[in-house]
Amino acid sequence: MSGLNYQKQAQDFYGKAPVIILGSGASAAHGMSGMWALGNHLVENTDISGLNASENDTWDEFCQLLKDSVDLEAALYCVTASEELTFRIVKSTWALINSEDNGIFRSSLEDNSMFPMTRLLQHMFKSSLKTVNIVTTNYDRLAEYACDQGRIHHFTGFTHGFFRQLAGPAEITSARRANIWKVHGSLDWFQSPLEDTVALSNINDIPDNYQPQIVTPGTQKYQKTHLEPFRSIIHNADQALNEAGSYLCVGYGFNDEHIQPKLMVKCLRQNTPITIITYALSDSAKRLILDGKAQNYLAIERGETDDQSIVYSSLDMNPLKVEENLWTLDGYLSLIM
Template sequence: MSKAPVIILGSGASAAYGIPGMPQLKDHLLGVACPKTSKPDDEAKWTEFQTKLKTTDLETALDEVRLPELLTALVVESTWDYLAPYDRKVFEQAIVDHDLFPLTKLFLHLFNSTRNDIHVVTPNYDRIAEYAADAGKLAHYTGFHYGHIRARAVNGRPRIHLGGAPARTVNIWKVHGSFDWFRDNDGVVVGLPIATRRPTNVFPVIVTPGIEKYRLTHDEPFHSIKSEADKALQGADSYLCVGYGFNDTHLQTTLVERCRGKDVPLVLLTKGVSATAKAFLASGKCGKYLAIEEAPSGARVYSREFPTGEEIAGESIWQLGEFLKLVIS
C-alpha cells in the first residue's frame, strides 16, 4: 500500500453490491424481443443471436453472430435498461450509509500522504468508484467537466482547488463507458450524472462484449480514456485488482507487460481466481504477486512461494474490507 497502487476494479467488485454480471445479463437478453418495426432479415439475425446465446457466453455470441447496427443498438439499450437501476440502488444506499464502501477507506488511506491523485481503471459501467470517492469527500474525475450536464474535457482537465491547493482527486478511467455517458443526435458525448432513466434522444455510451468492443474503443471518448488508463498502468509502482478475472486482453495488456518487465507487485482479491488469472500468475510472468480467493474455511492465498495455494482458516481476506483491516490501521 505504501506504493500507492493503481486500482483495477472488475465485475466482482460490482457483484458485491448486487449489480448483476454477465450470466444474468445473458438471461435478460434472451428475453428481449426484436422490435416490431424490424425487417425480416433483422428478425432472423436476432433469432440466430439468441439461439447462439443459449449455448455460449455473451461475448462469444456477439463475436460469432455479427449483428446489424439496429440490433447492436438494441443490445446496448437493453443492457443499460437492465443494469442501470441496480447502480441507482447502490447510490440510494450510499446516501444513508457513508461506510458502505471499503474503497472509501482505501482512497483515504492512499491520500494520507503528499499525493494529490490516485488512479482507478475499470471496465465496469457502474459508478461505485465515484460514489466511494464522494463518500470520502474526495473529488473524482472521469474525463468530463463538472456539473449536471458535463461536456468532455478535451482542452485540458478541470481541477478543483481548496484553499488555493489542488483537491485530492480520484481519477477513474472507465474504459468501456459509464451509465451516465450519452451520445446525442449530433454525435456529441455528454455526462448526465443525475439521470434516473435513459433520457430520450440520446444513446448510452457503453461498450458491450464482442468484436465491436475493439472497433468502438478507437472512437472518442474511449480512445482518450484508454490512453489515460494506459498511462496510469504504465506508471504504476504496484497494482491492486479487486474482483478482476484477467479476461479482458483489451484492458490488461499494459498491466501484464509491466508486471513481466518491471517486476511490479500485484495483489488480486476476488471471490474465485479465474482460470485465466491462475494461468497468468503461474506462468512466471508476474514476479511478485498475492492472489486471495474465497475458500470453505476462509481464504486461499496464492503467491510465488505457494503457487498451488495455502488456506487460511477463519479469515475472509479475499473481501476488500477484510483485507484492508489486515494491512492498514
C-alpha cells in the same frame, strides 16, 4: 509461508501506491448483475420489434447460444449484430445496470459505511498522494459513489455539473483527486444529437435522440473504442498503468484486451507487484499470473466458505489456506490497515 509473510507482502505492495483495477466482481459484491444475469435479461427484455429478417435470425442465433450455456461475451462475439440490433442490446443492458446502480445509490444514502472502497481511498490519501488512479471495465458508478462518501473529488474525463462535457485532466484541479478511467464507458455517458459525448447526472431514462455510450462485448467493441471519448480515456488509463508502482485488482477477471497487455508487460518485464483479490481466480488470471512468469504477485480467492481464503504468493510455490475472509475488499483492508 507464514502468516507474517503474506501480510507483509500485501503491505509492501500496497505501500507502492497501487493503481486500482476494478472488474465486474467488485460490483457483484454490491449485488450488481454479472454476465449470466445480464444474458438472461437481454433474452427476456430486448425490444426486437420491427427488425428485418436477417436481424431476427442473428437474434435467434444469439439467444440459442445463451441457451446452450455459451457465456454472454462469447455469444456476442459469435454473432455479427447490425448497428440497429447492437443499439437495442445496448439500451437493454443500460436499463438493467442503471436501475441496479440507482438502487445501490439510494441504499448508500442511508448507509455511509457501505463502500469498502471509500475506506481504501481515504487511507491512501492519508499519505502524501495527491492522485489515485482507478481503471475499470464497469459501466456502473459505484466507484464514484465511494469517492463521494469519502469527500474525495473524482474525475472521469468530463467537466463537473449536470450537463458535463469532455475535459482534459489538467482542466480541473483539486488538492486530492481520484481519476476513474472507465474504458468501456459509463451509464451517464451519452452521444448527443450533435454526435459528441456528454455526461448527464441524475438521468433515469435515456433522453430522446441520445444514445448510451457503453461498449458491450462483441464485434463492434473494437470499432467503438477507437472513437472518442474512449480513445482519450483508454490513453489516460494506459498512462496510469504504465506509471504505476503496483496494481491492486479487485474482482477483475483478466479478460479485457484494453487493460491486459499493458498490465502483463509491466508485471512480466518490469516485475511490477500485483495484488489480486476476487471471489474466484479466472482461468485467465491463473494462466497469466500463477502459471506465467510474474515474479511479484499476491492473489487471494475465496475458499470453501466466505470465511476461508486461498492465498497464492510469489514467495511460496504452494497455495495457503487461511481461515479468514481476505478475498473481499473488506477482508483485504484488514491486511493493510
